[in-house]
Amino acid sequence: MIDVHCHIIPGVDDGPDQIEKSIEMLKMAERDGIRKIIATPHRNHPMGYPKGNVQEQFDALKVASRNAGIDVDLYLGAEQYIGKEDVFREFEAFPLFDGRYLLVEFKTHIDLESLLTIVYELRVKGFWPIVAHVEMYPTIIRNDESIARIKEEGGLIQITASSLMGAVGKKIATKLMNAVRKGQVDFIASDAHGLNMRPPVLSTAYKHVQKNATMEIANRIFSDNPSKLMLGEEILTPKTLRKKSSHRRAYIIASIVTVLVLVFALGMKMIPEKEVQSQNVRVTEPVKVIKSAEINESVQEEPIPVESIPTELIEVEDIISKPMQTVEYPSKGSIESKYEEQLLVMKSEYETALDAYVNEIIEIKSTVSDQDLRNQKIDAIIDAIILMEQESDNMVYALLYEMQNDLEKEKYSVEQVQKFRDGYNDIKETTKMTYMEKIQN
Template sequence: MIDMHSHILENVDDGPETTEETFQLFEQAIAEGITTIISTSHALHPRYHVPCHVVNEQIAQFQQEIDRRNMPLTLYPGHEVRLAGNIVELYENGQLQTLAQSNYMLLELPSGTIPTYTSSIIYNLLTAGVTPIIAHPELNATFAKNPATLEQLIREGALAQITAGSLAGKFGKSIQQLSLQLVRSNLVHTYGSDVHNVKSRPFLFEKGLRFLEKEKLWDAVDVFLENNARIINNQPLIVYEPEDHFTKRSWKLFRAMKK
């Protein structure tokens, strides 16, 4: 299985602080059946910005040690990019990482609002050949109050990533139920742990998937895992048409994103 949202690099953002803590995460990932991790350290965040060369250097160093220890794990570079007006310029200048060097970028919105220029940034990224994947929309206050706001951004070409811990109940019942609503409404396309450490922000990758299976959303599990793999291979994702007004719950194949 592939985890496409993680904070695993040492002492660069709010993830692990030491090499030992990073390798504890790697061991936990392997125990949960994860074979591949895309590292998505923060970029353009108010508190953190991890430069591309730091990401690439740590990924190379950790992969070398992983291979030396014969651990069944592969790492890829990436960023969780905070929404900003100059994203496209920074990307084109090589200052921002996409996911595993693909045409997909993990895009983080402010937790309390949706800036008015969000749609224009999505349009500009798409025009530049980059498909934005909105990180953890279930944790955004505006999406929680009005999920149709997320639906509109998806109709404009964005995709969305749900967090394992949200589905597993880590952040409370209301966020868990909102996450379930978003999945059932075809407003989610990929699945990530957003792991930060082994104690307070662990992977919970398998637990989140088991919750979806308990809710009989087996198709969603299959699509999320397939799409995570497609990101690695830079392939079109399986995308479903959002259900109008969140009333229908069928999963009808709509289209695949064009590169």
């Protein structure tokens, strides 16, 4: 088996932080029958991944793996985060292997139309996009048409082995198995991050597909398609590149915006300006612009009467001779408290929702006497809690990423971002314990 999505390089993303852990993961993969792994560190990720030098860390892991006598071949790929705006401009692509396959991930709450636009534009650019862990996008997976529409647009589908086995809820697992049976799933990968959560194990999912779909489908997903990927051969999809008016419209709008931005930037450069910077306040001092009438004075004896100067020039001068403009720049404290407030709002929303779910479980436990029905109802709520937790993680991480950017833009230190991140994880743990106790009592 070949694992095409695995975070196994130490110290570059949210995968293992030490090479010893990577080696343990490799040993686990080897025991599981995985013979090739494409290491896919996050690229362009809102959390700032990858960190460190990916190539160096990858090379070090290969050496360590060889020294440990592990029979798993390692290749360097990537899991590339792509926003809708990225596909309308030049961007650095990190193909999965030396070829056209891009393993792409998106923001958690991406809507289907945006996802389809990205897939379409990537196809137009000549890539073969693989939508990583399609089940992790709540809006996408709740819509029964999503997978078929992504395939129609030319996207390939990857799901995570543990999700197929129920790690993100039974409902989703059932939905994924249906997609597997319909031949809509192209890859099943581990998306391993460590030894416990999403481990580098594929055999359980392989057997599950073999049993609940067919042997042919299992072999295609776990072996044939990954082999084609590594050879750079195209995996056939029912896709036809249709020229969709909405996509073209989006492209045209993006082009117009780019042109306007360029025109504006060039226009601004024509006006020289002198910048004086004080703490948190940058003052832009206007410099006198010689209007064409004044230039003409040197060669013209007769001064030009004011009424003959074109109105546009008078207006430009009027604007320029207005009082100095000051632009306020935010202090470090104001940036930090702005994000702290948002985090507190998210925390309270999360707790309220969790409270409601837990109360629902408590009520079901005391009112539903049929054991099967009771378990079914409780499972559905647990599915919803798991999804909510993933959504919450993504929202918090995206917010902290924005905060880091805001602080870096003003050249402030970003240590508070890590403190908020740690605080969030602590709160999550404590909240979980509290509610577990509530449910058990």
